[in-house]
Amino acid sequence: MSKFVLILVVSSLVGLAAPSVFERYRAQMLSGQVETLDPAPTLQDAAVASPVPGRVARLTADREGHFRADVRMNGRPVPVLVDTGATLVAIDEATARRLGIVLRPADWRHSVQTANGTAPAAVARLDRVELGPLAVRNVDVMIMRDGNLPTALLGMSFLNRLRFESDGSQLTLRQ
Secondary structure: OHHHHHHHHHHHHHHHHHHHHHHHHHHHHHOOOOOOOOOOOOHHHHHOOOOOOOOEEEEEOOOOOOOEEEEEEOOEEEEEEEOOOOOOEEEEHHHHHHOOOOOOHHHOOEEEEEOOEEEEEEEEEEEEEEEOOEEEEEEEEEEEOOOOOOOEEEOHHHHOOOEEEEOOOEEEEEO
């Protein structure tokens, strides 16, 4: 009951104060005085204003110190390991098929060095790769035969299109 009374008292005070504030504003407007605004910034002030922040994604390192994320490639979710040592985004054949990439036998003309030796690879292009609010179009991707790539890699063909920095425990990517 006391809460109800308190709410009633506060509501009444607000109701009484609102017309008073409105009347004061109305009287000021009818007085003929020109309303003054803060002066416009000088050219120098405008030049040093802080930039509007862009889109940002932050990843936290796992226990091994790796940055992992779920990205969307061509609109489909793909778990990735961020790898600044990978020239291109790298996925396996099964993931490529799921993303709508159709490869011909002639596409397997590249070879890459893996931990298990040399392996054939194909290069294609993803329409869009998204990491949180960040989106990059036309991203080159290397496709490995199934079994040669334990997890998809988010390589430099995506990362080079962003600004990124790391303090070791957190990776910040900006667009």
